[in-house]
Amino acid sequence: MAGLMSGEHMMKPWILPAALALALAPLAVVHPVRVSGRSMEPALHDGSLRLALRAWVSHAPRRGEIWLVEGPHGPTVKRVLGLPGNSVAWTGPDLWVNSQRLDEPWVVHPEREGRGRTGCGDGYLVLGDNRPDSQDGRSWGPLPAKALRARIL
Numbered sequence: 001m002a003g004l005m006s007g008e009h010m011m012k013p014w015i016l017p018a019a020l021a022l023a024l025a026p027l028a029v030v031h032p033v034r035v036s037g038r039s040m041e042p043a044l045h046d047g048s049l050r051l052a053l054r055a056w057v058s059h060a061p062r063r064g065e066i067w068l069v070e071g072p073h074g075p076t077v078k079r080v081l082g083l084p085g086n087s088v089a090w091t092g093p094d095l096w097v098n099s100q101r102l103d104e105p106w107v108v109h110p111e112r113e114g115r116g117r118t119g120c121g122d123g124y125l126v127l128g129d130n131r132p133d134s135q136d137g138r139s140w141g142p143l144p145a146k147a148l149r150a151r152i153l
Contacts, residue, residue, distance in 0.1 A: 031051070031150070032052070034049050036076075037076075039128030039130050043129050064106075067079075067080055078126035087118075090114060092112055109133070111132055118141055123143050124147075
């Protein structure tokens with residue numbers, strides 16, 4: 001009994017904080033994201049849970065990747081289509097990047113109407129896959145790199 005009272009079996013004060021930090025460390029790199037809305041259907045459905053790799057550990061956004069972005073109305077999940085320096089135009093269901101029509105196999109619900117053009121400058125143009133049901137870069141314009149928070153895995 002004397003051994004228990006002498007502190008031999010007492011937990012070191014740094015063990016609990018270290019264990020907690022080790023348990024939570026993966027969240028600094030990969031974290032869960034719940035999809036809200038129908039703008040990314042059929043690739044992602046409302047309410048689905050996905051993992052996201054934080055931007056600071058990911059490569060630069062590439063065309064076709066899905067990212068968690070900070071849009072004008074808060075965080076949202078969209079597909080990166082326009083890269084820095086690109087010129088992007090859309091006419092109905094067709095999207096043109098630098099005057100070349102982009103093949104978008106992920107778009108099952110194309111926009112039937114609408115026309116526009118934007119230069120990306122130093123930013124990224126992001127769009128939803130379900131174009132008729134998506135608030136995206138067609139109205140916001142390109143987002144700065146710092147607005148792209150995490151790449152959806």
